[in-house]
Amino acid sequence: MPELPEVETFVRALRRPLLGRTIIDLRNDWPRHIAQPAPDELAARIAGRRIEAIDRRGKYLVFTLSDDETLVIHLKMSGHLSVVPGDAPPDPYAHTVFLLDDGGELRFRDPRKFGRVYLLRDPDGVLGPLGPEPLADDFSAEALAAALARRRRVLKPLLLDQTFIAGIGNIYADEALFDAGLLPTRHSHTLTPDEVAALHAAIRKVLALGIAREGASISTYVKPDGQKGDMQNAVAVFRRTGQSCYVCGGPIERIVLGGRSTHYCPNCQH
């Protein structure tokens, strides 16, 4: 389940093999992978475009192409991107493949087919609704405090709301709440200034740790080179139901909030 740190890991690994390359063609065996525009139009418009920059916005990968085109990819649950030689063994799960001018391929592997590809002249149409980047300099505790007070919502589902903050998914939401010592069932407008400060620091801490450890290989995620990340060895609560809390020794509990499994320590979080 790629979240901000996992997507950032892809972005960093893809820059070296892709920057300066030109996309010459597209292969697709699952048309629903292409969200926008229609697959044949996307193929026609992307051919001949050079990859000039690769960045991340929330959980989206953003490829700035020549001629003011932007390729946007969301990996959703099981998406994976890698650059391989053209004669690499075929991958039945690589539903969308970008052919490169050096003979290589950018493969979008996606067993569950939840991922989406966009080719946009104005990426704001897709990226515009996203909330602030939690690792950006202008994401301050004061800004978070104001945003929390404005919405009266349960913390866990709110952290997963991409229009509130961009990039946090189920793993890092649970980890951030544990690190901040806050129960996932707390309501956003009830946090004290100290609690907001703790949450702000915790969000940035766990995301930065996830990036440093190149992502959490808990379900299907692996790095572009196929190797596992290392963040799964540093989680405090996620999918540790019944196991001992590393801080107090008590059992980690699991509840469902907003339809998502939620893990926390009832002793350490208040």
Place this chain on the structure above:
DNA sequence: ACCGGAGCCTGTTAGC
């Protein structure tokens, strides 16, 4: 404005 549920998918896991 917010919440809950269905739907999209298929590999993995739980339960018999």
Place this chain on the structure above:
DNA sequence: TGCTAACAGGCTCCGG
């Protein structure tokens, strides 16, 4: 040990 059924999970859409 082998099978089937439920689950996971980001996000969108719908109805309340």
